[in-house]
Amino acid sequence: MGMIIQGATGDWEVVIGLEIHAQVTSKSKLFSGASAAYGAAPNSQVSFVDAAMPGMLPVINEMAVEQAVRTGLGLNAKINKFSVFDRKNYFYADLPQGYQISQYLQPIVGEGKILIDLKDGETREIGITRLHLEQDAGKSLHDQHPSMSFIDLNRSGVPLMEIVSEPDMRSPEEAAAYVKKIRSIVRYLGTCDGNMEEGSMRADVNVSVRRVGEEFGTRCEMKNINSVRFMQQAIIYEANRQVDILESGGTVEQETRLYDPDRGETRSMRSKEEAHDYRYFPDPDLLPLEFDGAFIERIRETLPELPDPKKARFIKDLGLSPYDAGVLVAEKEVADYFEAVAEGRDAKLAANWVIGELFGHLNRTGKDLADSPVEAPALGDLIDLIKDGTISNRIAKEVFEEMFDTGKKAADIVEEKGLKQVSDTGAIEAAIDAVIAANPDKVAEYRGGKDKLFGFFMGQVMKATQGKANPGVVTEILKPKLDG
């Protein structure tokens, strides 16, 4: 569903396109042998190439090329065997070269498409315009000194993939779903860790508004947004700002704006406009980037099963609902965990346990799946105990609670606490007889036609057996006794 803004003069449709900058997972930088790791001491991971010392020459990192191709394949995109690096010229303190080496007219990856996952298991196709390789700039710190800015060049030269979408999104929710899908795909591929807090994934968001079905309006760009929540807030604010301008007879200026999450508004960065005359030209230090079809095929052979095919398989082969399948495939680690639990078992039951109990407990305790005290084989063992009738589903929840708290095995907990389900008909029959004898009035009502009281008797028997009676056996014996 697209977002419609109801203005005073009619309805407006929001149009969104995104540029995502994703840091390539690699040991070293795009054009130098300095480390690309996060969080080191200032300027300790800088080579003379990254510091733009005179006479230093860039040499491309083969891993960055491979990762870009791998990501392109994951985006169902055209891979360009011939691409060119250009200089994007601008002047800023954290860009020692005075230009960023990027790709302009001939990027390494061309058009592609992905499916985004919307509410209720619905999907929508979003076009990818291109993906290109480029260098990151250094980092400026403005709050360390009253009159100076501090510059750390550790990020300078780190390889980035810029993934540009078509203006295909129509609501903040779709933009959020797109970012999540890109993040999911690059994490499956192992080409970017997708960590938005550390800045290894960030987005520039282009927003415009138009009358439904008419030509695109003038867009504004909001740069460097590093949270999905802020992105959605920025889109809503910016779209409404543009509608207000248009409805009061003004025109939207194409410009770069800054989203300020503290104030919840976007502000013009007009002073940057002049500087953004980039004067691109092919970098004379670098020859064109070329590889053959065999190189692409070698990478294609190493691709993992991606979230969409995996989701389709979970629905078709395992009988999961589209919603459950979507939840389970979003993170590769979760999908792997689920598959380990479901292997050779009832997949729907496994999905319920992973999504319901396991996620519930992880959320409550603020843990990640990686730190889960209950590993996949242990959860599988618990499910086996339910399936073979050793414990009821209700008791299993208690057992899981204890497994999560103590890390003990399900079978040991059942043994220690004597939680085994009672299927012994003698013991159950005795409990049923006692319940019937204690509630003659209810028995009379039941026999008089109040069928709903069956649940009451069921509950009483379960209570008398501390929940351990096998519900199937109870029903089997209770029904004829009540019916008299």
Add this chain to the structure above:
Amino acid sequence: MSLDKATVAKVANLARIKVEEKDLEPMAAELNNILGWVEQLGEVDTADVEPMTSVAEMRLRWRADEVTDGGYVEDIVANAPSGEDGYFAVPKVIE
């Protein structure tokens, strides 16, 4: 293609080169001479010629993804006019 005075002033500003007002006009003339000279290449018919990307008969060299460089903060910041704790320090650039 012909450069006017305003364009020269703009390009100089983007390149952070200071050009005195009185020098803009002569510089525009000089640059126009150079452009005119290069534009002679446009007279050659290149309809059937593959674009040349390098004068050297060679391919781009690739490097293995290994950490082989860095780890010399003192050398990196050695020529900086100002610095602190391993950082470069520059006049405040926040808007």
